[in-house]
Amino acid sequence: MPENVPAAHPVATTGPVKVVGTGLLGASLGLALRAAGVPVQLADASPTALALARDVGAGTPAADGDPQPAMVVVATPPDVAAETVLAELARHPVAVVTDVASVKAVIAEEVARHAGAHAARYVGSHPMAGRERSGAAAADADLFVGRPWVVVPGPESLPEAVLAVRSLAADVGATAVTLGAQDHDDAVALVSHLPQLAASFVAARLREAPEPALGLAGQGLRDVTRIAASDPQLWATILVGNAAPVARALREVRDDLDAVVAALDRAAQDGPLAPGSTGPLARVVAAGNVGVGRIPGKHGGAPRRYGEVTVLVPDEPGELGRLFSEVGEAGVNIEDLQLEHSAGQPVGLAVLSVLPSAVEPLEEELDRRGWRVVAR
Ligand SMILES: NC(=O)c1ccc[n+]([C@@H]2O[C@H](COP(=O)([O-])OP(=O)(O)OC[C@H]3O[C@@H](n4cnc5c(N)ncnc54)[C@H](O)[C@@H]3O)[C@@H](O)[C@H]2O)c1
Numbered sequence: 001m002p003e004n005v006p007a008a009h010p011v012a013t014t015g016p017v018k019v020v021g022t023g024l025l026g027a028s029l030g031l032a033l034r035a036a037g038v039p040v041q042l043a044d045a046s047p048t049a050l051a052l053a054r055d056v057g058a059g060t061p062a063a064d065g066d067p068q069p070a071m072v073v074v075a076t077p078p079d080v081a082a083e084t085v086l087a088e089l090a091r092h093p094v095a096v097v098t099d100v101a102s103v104k105a106v107i108a109e110e111v112a113r114h115a116g117a118h119a120a121r122y123v124g125s126h127p128m129a130g131r132e133r134s135g136a137a138a139a140d141a142d143l144f145v146g147r148p149w150v151v152v153p154g155p156e157s158l159p160e161a162v163l164a165v166r167s168l169a170a171d172v173g174a175t176a177v178t179l180g181a182q183d184h185d186d187a188v189a190l191v192s193h194l195p196q197l198a199a200s201f202v203a204a205r206l207r208e209a210p211e212p213a214l215g216l217a218g219q220g221l222r223d224v225t226r227i228a229a230s231d232p233q234l235w236a237t238i239l240v241g242n243a244a245p246v247a248r249a250l251r252e253v254r255d256d257l258d259a260v261v262a263a264l265d266r267a268a269q270d271g272p273l274a275p276g277s278t279g280p281l282a283r284v285v286a287a288g289n290v291g292v293g294r295i296p297g298k299h300g301g302a303p304r305r306y307g308e309v310t311v312l313v314p315d316e317p318g319e320l321g322r323l324f325s326e327v328g329e330a331g332v333n334i335e336d337l338q339l340e341h342s343a344g345q346p347v348g349l350a351v352l353s354v355l356p357s358a359v360e361p362l363e364e365e366l367d368r369r370g371w372r373v374v375a376r
């Protein structure tokens with residue numbers, strides 16, 4: 001094992017693992033593997049991205065004379081993923097090669113068409129984990145913990161190559177789910193690509209909104225727009241790579257939109273009690289109730305990793321620091337933190353992510369110390 005690789009829990013992946021594309025996904029994977037004691041070689045088309053990934057601790061830049069990788073993970077944007085997979089299959093003739101791109105069918109087709117016998121060592125994959133920021137600076141060793149990781153074997157993939165990719169997912173805390181490439185693309189059109197567009201549509205309406213209106217923004221807007229901050233170029237590549245399923249989902253949304261606009265036009269013209277106005281509006285919200293109730297983890301499905309304690313914090317110097325030290329005095333570790341603050345308001349909300357078992361005791365302790373704990 002090379003220097004600087006920390007001691008770790010036992011894993012099936014022995015490495016070395018070469019990560020090509022050391023942005024958010026590649027560097028997060030590097031961090032997670034290194035935390036598990038697996039040696040990681042890094043490569044990127046951008047020397048700066050490579051240096052940053054090295055500096056955050058995601059691995060060591062690949063160099064001549066390195067041991068051959070047992071596995072190569074391609075974490076480049078989808079439009080160059082297939083050509084990178086093909087190059088890595090040729091460069092490392094015994095390595096299992098996977099990619100983590102958000103679309104699968106176009107890449108599987110390119111690999112099947114051009115890889116020849118190498119295709120046996122290729123297995124597509126897609127961790128359903130990410131965030132709205134790009135690059136290694138946003139990388140997180142825990143990014144994959146508790147998340148599904150779709151494994152997409154091709155018709156030629158060797159069983160041991162499939163097992164290696166499933167093991168990789170498990171070793172970084174994810175749950176491997178096997179799907180065909182087109183089934184994967186149809187699924188993510190609904191659960192990932194349409195949500196990205198919906199967030200962008202809503203946030204785009206805010207470009208011309210008057211400042212006082214923006215000052216009223218509450219949690220509803222924040223909930224539906226987080227991913228509107230995503231990288232436009234990456235997402236354009238993802239969307240064209242899954243064009244037909246995304247267009248199909250959008251046509252269904254367009255039908256709903258047409259029904260809602262027609263109902264609102266009736267109400268605007270003939271008054272709120274106009275026949276045919278409330279019904280379609282209630283129907284679309286009720287359909288959303290059914291859909292949101294089916295999202296695992298949101299309403300009693302899979303357990304969340306952390307619980308949340310929400311505290312009202314006066315917008316005064318030192319108050320946030322006082323909150324943090326009192327949480328520390330209560331013996332609770334803050335795993336994550338979100339601050340919500342509306343312009344011109346004298347208070348903000350601090351949403352503290354803590355271990356689920358710490359939620360109640362921390363709420364009681366903060367309440368006892370005079371903090372306003374918000375039930376959400
Ligand atoms: N961002 C997410 O939430 C998310 C989640 C799951 C999967 N993915 C997929 O993971 C992949 C990477 O996404 P990301 O968010 O890490 O992007 P990113 O922009 O943070 O990183 C991509 C990296 O690839 C490098 N790169 C580009 N072309 C290259 C090439 N030809 N050879 C080598 N390196 C190259 C870039 O320099 C950059 O460092 C994409 O295919 C994306 O679809 C993204």
Ligand SMILES: O=C(O)C(=O)C[C@]1(C(=O)O)C=C[C@@H](O)C=C1
Nearest residue numbers: 102127128129130131132192227
């Ligand atoms: O949570 C986020 O920020 C994400 O957008 C992650 C997300 C998703 O839609 O779930 C985005 C695209 C990826 O291909 C996989 C994961």
